[in-house]
Amino acid sequence: MSRERRRRIIRRRRTVTGLALVAAISFVAGMTDAVGLLLSGDFVSFMTGNTTRAAIAFADGDYSHAIILFIALWVFILGNALGIVLAYTVSARRTFVVLASVSILLAAASTVPDAGGYPRLQFYLVVLSMGMINATVEHIEGLPIGLTYVTGALSRFGRGIGRWLIGDRNPTGWLIQTVPWTGMACGAVTGAFLTKYAGSHALWIVSVLALAVALATTLLPRPLHLHFQQPIASARRRA
Numbered sequence: 594m595s596r597e598r599r600r601r602i603i604r605r606r607r608t609v610t611g612l613a614l615v616a617a618i619s620f621v622a623g624m625t626d627a628v629g630l631l632l633s634g635d636f637v638s639f640m641t642g643n644t645t646r647a648a649i650a651f652a653d654g655d656y657s658h659a660i661i662l663f664i665a666l667w668v669f670i671l672g673n674a675l676g677i678v679l680a681y682t683v684s685a686r687r688t689f690v691v692l693a694s695v696s697i698l699l700a701a702a703s704t705v706p707d708a709g710g711y712p713r714l715q716f717y718l719v720v721l722s723m724g725m726i727n728a729t730v731e732h733i734e735g736l737p738i739g740l741t742y743v744t745g746a747l748s749r750f751g752r753g754i755g756r757w758l759i760g761d762r763n764p765t766g767w768l769i770q771t772v773p774w775t776g777m778a779c780g781a782v783t784g785a786f787l788t789k790y791a792g793s794h795a796l797w798i799v800s801v802l803a804l805a806v807a808l809a810t811t812l813l814p815r816p817l818h819l820h821f822q823q824p825i826a827s828a829r830r831r832a
Contacts, residue, residue, distance in 0.1 A: 608769075610813065611730065612769060612772050614688070614729075614730060614810065614813075615730055615738055615740065615772050615773055615776065616772050616773075616775070616776040617776070617806050617809075618692070618726060618729050618730060618740055618776070618806060619740055619743075619772070619773040619774075619775075619776025619777045619780065620776040620777070620779055620780035620783070621695075621726070621780060621799065621802055621803050621806060622638065622723065622726055622740050622741045622776075622777055622780060623776060623777035623778060623779065623780025623781040623782075623783070623784060624780040624781065624783055624784035624787065624799045624802065625637065625638075625699065625719060625722065625723060625726075625780075625784065625799050625803075626638050626639070626723065626741065626777070626780075626781055626784065627780070627781040627782075627783075627784030627785045627787075627788065628719075628784045628787065628788045628795045628796060628799055629716070629719040629720070629723070631784075631785065631788040631789075632715065632716075632719075632788065632793060632795075632796075633713075633715070633716040633719070635661070635662060635665065635716060637665075637716065637719045637720045637723050638669070638720070638723040638724075638741035638742065639742070640665075640666055640669050640742075641742075641744070643662045643665055643666060644662075644666065646658075646662055647659045647662035647663050647666075650662065661713060661716075664717070665716070665717065665720050668717050668720045668721050668724070669720050669721075669723065669724040670724065671721065671724065672720065672721040672722065672723065672724020672725040672726075672727075673724040673725070673727050673728065674724075675721070675724070675725055676691050676694075676724065676725035676726065676727060676728025676729070677728045679691055679694055679725070679728070680728045680729075685815050686810070686811060686815060687728075687729075688729045688730070688807075688810045688813070689807050689808075689810045689811050691725055691726065691728050691729045692726070692729055692803055692804070692806055692807035692810065693804065693807045694722075694725060695722045695725050695726050695803050695807075696800050696801075696803040696804040696807060697800075698718050698719075698721055698722035698725070699718075699719065699722050699796050699799055699800035699803060700796075700797065700800040701718055702715045702718035702719050702722070702796050703715075703793065703794070703796035703797045703800060705718070715796075719796070723741050724741075726740055726741060727739070727740050727741055738769075738773060739773060740773055740777075741777075743773055743774040743777055746770040746771075746773050746774050747770070747774060749770045750768075750770040750771060750774075753768070753770070784799065787799075
């Protein structure tokens with residue numbers, strides 16, 4: 594077997610493994626998104642929607658709701674930052690570390706009492722977890738992947754169709770964008786039914802599922818955990 598063929602096989606295996614991982618994580622994200630929305634009434638990952646709703650609430654004089662949503666934006670940002678910090682500083686098994694942390698946050702959110710002002714604490718914990726989950730897989734073979742925001746995936750998919758129509762016959766880069774959307778859509782439907790029958794206990798189930806996916810990633814070779822995140826650029830340029 595030639596070296597070039599071996600490289601193609603390894604790359605194909607990495608791609609298939611990465612897509613399976615993206616599908617599983619997107620499913621968890623979709624479940625969390627639906628459960629969080631139904632329990633809180635606000636989006637836990639759709640920050641574009643929260644920005645618009647916050648602006649409308651502010652214009653309507655509902656300042657308390659606007660502030661809640663603006664805080665959620667920064668909690669989501671903090672979650673993304675924290676996910677990266679955990680991925681790069683805790684262990685070489687980055688995907689496991691981040692997913693396990695997401696599971697812990699969701700479990701904590703599920704224990705928050707329903708009475709008083711606590712539901713907003715639950716909301717922020719879920720938003721934080723949804724920010725963190727984006728640090729699990731940032732790209733597959735150089736192609737950007739979004740786990741909790743599929744608008745970009747659908748945009749790249751649509752542009753890929755446009756390129757195919759004008760003669761670009763390399764569909765790999767845009768066809769894989771359907772994977773996170775499909776995973777999230779299936780997860781959202783599951784989460785909606787789950788919340789309908791289990792109520793706030795649905796967060797427990799999502800937490801357990803996130804932990805199950807985290808444990809499954811421990812079966813992956815360690816180099817793969819390092820492969821799915823963007824490399825950190827050195828702060829110092831070499832002379």
